[in-house]
Amino acid sequence: xxxxxxxxxxxxxxxxxxxxxxxxxxxxxxxxxxxxxxxxxxxxxxxxxxxxxxxxxxxxxxxxxxxxxxxxxxxxxxxxxxxxxxxxxxxxxxxxxxxxxxxxxxxxxxxxxxxxxx
Numbered sequence: 705x706x707x708x709x710x711x712x713x714x715x716x717x718x719x720x721x722x723x724x725x726x727x728x729x730x731x732x733x734x735x736x737x738x739x740x741x742x743x744x745x746x747x748x749x750x751x752x753x754x755x756x757x758x759x760x761x762x763x764x765x766x767x768x769x770x771x772x773x774x775x776x777x778x779x780x781x782x783x784x785x786x787x788x789x790x791x792x793x794x795x796x797x798x799x800x801x802x803x804x805x806x807x808x809x810x811x812x813x814x815x816x817x818x819x820x821x822x
């Protein structure tokens with residue numbers, strides 16, 4: 705029924721969160737910060753290490769570690785072997801961390817419609 709309090713909707717992460725990224729060698733470090741603290745547990749459940757690793761598998765990523773920062777309502781993802789050797793070692797013109805945060809924000813998540821309103 706429309707307007708159900710439990711109704712969820714699928715949205716890209718960029719609709720409910722923002723992120724930053726950096727790089728060090730062949731490792732990418734990405735933050736994920738929901739716009740509303742109430743979204744933190746929703747994202748914690750859906751944006752898993754396995755899901756982020758799969759997102760970057762085509763780039764050769766071998767490991768993803770998620771660091772939960774509950775007091776900040778944020779996450780930090782560290783993805784290994786994703787930068788084709790790193791900025792100084794890669795022939796890729798834009799293979800460093802900054803570009804990868806937007807790829808992360810393209811993941812879709814299901815969130816309660818009530819948290820999208822207002």
